[in-house]
Amino acid sequence: MMDQARSAFSNLFGGEPLSYTRFSLARQVDGDNSHVEMKLAADEEENADNNMKASVRKPKRFNGRLCFAAIALVIFFLIGFMSGYLGYCKRVEQKEECVKLAETEETDKSETMETEDVPTSSRLYWADLKTLLSEKLNSIEFADTIKQLSQNTYTPREAGSQKDESLAYYIENQFHEFKFSKVWRDEHYVKIQVKSSIGQNMVTIVQSNGNLDPVESPEGYVAFSKPTEVSGKLVHANFGTKKDFEELSYSVNGSLVIVRAGEITFAEKVANAQSFNAIGVLIYMDKNKFPVVEADLALFGHAHLGTGDPYTPGFPSFNHTQFPPSQSSGLPNIPVQTISRAAAEKLFGKMEGSCPARWNIDSSCKLELSQNQNVKLIVKNVLKERRILNIFGVIKGYEEPDRYVVVGAQRDALGAGVAAKSSVGTGLLLKLAQVFSDMISKDGFRPSRSIIFASWTAGDFGAVGATEWLEGYLSSLHLKAFTYINLDKVVLGKHLFFVLFCFLIWVNCIGNRDF
Numbered sequence: 001m002m003d004q005a006r007s008a009f010s011n012l013f014g015g016e017p018l019s020y021t022r023f024s025l026a027r028q029v030d031g032d033n034s035h036v037e038m039k040l041a042a043d044e045e046e047n048a049d050n051n052m053k054a055s056v057r058k059p060k061r062f063n064g065r066l067c068f069a070a071i072a073l074v075i076f077f078l079i080g081f082m083s084g085y086l087g088y089c090k091r092v093e094q095k096e097e098c099v100k101l102a103e104t105e106e107t108d109k110s111e112t113m114e115t116e117d118v119p120t121s122s123r124l125y126w127a128d129l130k131t132l133l134s135e136k137l138n139s140i141e142f143a144d145t146i147k148q149l150s151q152n153t154y155t156p157r158e159a160g161s162q163k164d165e166s167l168a169y170y171i172e173n174q175f176h177e178f179k180f181s182k183v184w185r186d187e188h189y190v191k192i193q194v195k196s197s198i199g200q201n202m203v204t205i206v207q208s209n210g211n212l213d214p215v216e217s218p219e220g221y222v223a224f225s226k227p228t229e230v231s232g233k234l235v236h237a238n239f240g241t242k243k244d245f246e247e248l249s250y251s252v253n254g255s256l257v258i259v260r261a262g263e264i265t266f267a268e269k270v271a272n273a274q275s276f277n278a279i280g281v282l283i284y285m286d287k288n289k290f291p292v293v294e295a296d297l298a299l300f301g302h303a304h305l306g307t308g309d310p311y312t313p314g315f316p317s318f319n320h321t322q323f324p325p326s327q328s329s330g331l332p333n334i335p336v337q338t339i340s341r342a343a344a345e346k347l348f349g350k351m352e353g354s355c356p357a358r359w360n361i362d363s364s365c366k367l368e369l370s371q372n373q374n375v376k377l378i379v380k381n382v383l384k385e386r387r388i389l390n391i392f393g394v395i396k397g398y399e400e401p402d403r404y405v406v407v408g409a410q411r412d413a414l415g416a417g418v419a420a421k422s423s424v425g426t427g428l429l430l431k432l433a434q435v436f437s438d439m440i441s442k443d444g445f446r447p448s449r450s451i452i453f454a455s456w457t458a459g460d461f462g463a464v465g466a467t468e469w470l471e472g473y474l475s476s477l478h479l480k481a482f483t484y485i486n487l488d489k490v491v492l493g494k495h496l497f498f499v500l501f502c503f504l505i506w507v508n509c510i511g512n513r514d515f
Contacts (some may be wrong), residue, residue, distance in 0.1 A: 005019030073496045086331070157411075158414060159460065164457055175433065180433075183392065183394055192384060192416065200378075201378060206374045219298035221337065222338055224310060225379050226331075227382070228379060229335075229377070233256070234367055235255050235369070236259070237259050238355075238361070239271065240281070252277065256280040257281055266336070280377045282338075282345035282377070283299065288362050295342040296340045298415050300414040301338065302462050304331055304462045305330030310462075313329075313352075316468050316472030335377055352366060390457065394452045395447060403481075404481045406452045407432065410422050410456050412457045413460060423486045429487055459488070
């Protein structure tokens with residue numbers, strides 16, 4: 001049969017039938033003349049007895065090796081074809097069996113439908129979801145959480161301090177107990193400005209004879225103020241907006257200005273004063289704008305016109321990272337200090353001119369310090385490097401797991417604002433995390449998108465923790481983050497309801513253009 005196949009292939013390619021050649025090489029030694037003999041298999045069979053020398057036949061158009069390769073190729077092709085065909089037939093048979101089995105199961109289900117419970121859908125309807133969330137957000141438990149977080153309310157919880165770090169580990173452990181898909185923390189090494197432990201910041205009235213009349217050694221401070229000492233005339237500039245400075249009937253060039261808190265940020269007030277050539281800024285809370293604030297309450301803030309670590313602008317502050325020698329252009333070049341309302345009223349007692357009625361300000365307000373007196377401001381804040389921790393927990397989405405809804409709250413706080421400023425947001429963050437974990441494990445809720453719960457720190461220094469994390473993962477967040485929900489200062493009921501309403505929409509809805 002093989003001979004017939006070889007003959008057929010030879011005829012196919014236009015040659016004469018070729019015999020199968022098996023080369024037999026033998027070295028003959030005859031004195032100094034040696035040569036190699038090559039015998040064909042057919043010649044060996046015919047002339048085995050007479051041991052004649054084989055004459056090498058002139059090769060045809062195709063040699064035996066080519067024929068052998070062609071035969072092997074055809075055989076492999078046939079084997080592959082048959083294997084594929086048989087496998088296909090087997091799958092078709094299995095599919096027919098599965099269809100028959102499915103039809104049988106459907107028949108069985110229809111017969112027992114009346115006696116068995118119908119399984120619930122993995123996605124809850126909107127009305128059911130709102131009801132379920134309302135039932136689980138217990139106001140008493142929420143108040144207990146805030147109370148637990150606000151222990152020693154009037155003790156500062158400065159970013160990077162032991163209290164801040166302890167709370168970070170507590171939140172991390174809570175996320176683990178909620179059995180999130182993943183829990184982790186990010187470390188950052190940042191530079192923040194704090195009050196000096198050696199010298200004190202001071203506000204003093206300098207009399208014409210050179211005598212000093214101390215006004216206050218403030219408990220509060222403004223981070224990222226320029227640490228220096230200045231002295232000059234004091235003038236009032238309302239809220240310190242650009243419009244306020246433009247409408248003043250006097251120049252603030254070379255003077256210190258005193259402004260009310262509110263309307264715009266501390267950093268904007270300082271930037272505006274600097275642009276009008278003021279040499280320093282004092283900030284206080286007036287009675288009309290903040291009627292419930294005590295007269296001696298300390299005030300904190302920051303003067304960086306930007307967010308994040310101002311000494312690593314545009315770079316995430318990870319450990320051992322080499323940063324260029326640069327700093328943010330939003331850092332002020334003048335000193336700024338917060339003072340209590342009591343200290344402000346003491347200054348007004350030395351000033352002249354009534355404040356404009358359009359300012360809607362307390363009647364004690366005065367415009368300018370007497371010509372024969374100046375105000376001296378001393379700021380001795382120092383720069384410190386701190387390790388800060390951001391804590392994260394994620395609930396993985398079921399339909400769009402690579403799209404994130406980020407829910408965050410500030411954890412740190414300075415002074416007496418701990419309860420209202422950070423504990424409420426952090427308490428709500430923990431409560432929401434617990435509620436959604438329970439809804440998934442017990443009530444069949446399936447969020448379409450992934451939910452990231454984030455506890456930030458160094459928020460009082462200009463959203464440093466959140467910004468450093470954002471700078472580190474900007475490329476992926478730009479593509480995958482769907483929205484961010486901020487829980488800071490969520491105190492009013494209407495505000496809280498609106499936040500929760502938006503949160504549920506963004507988490508539960510996918511691909512809906514209406515949202």
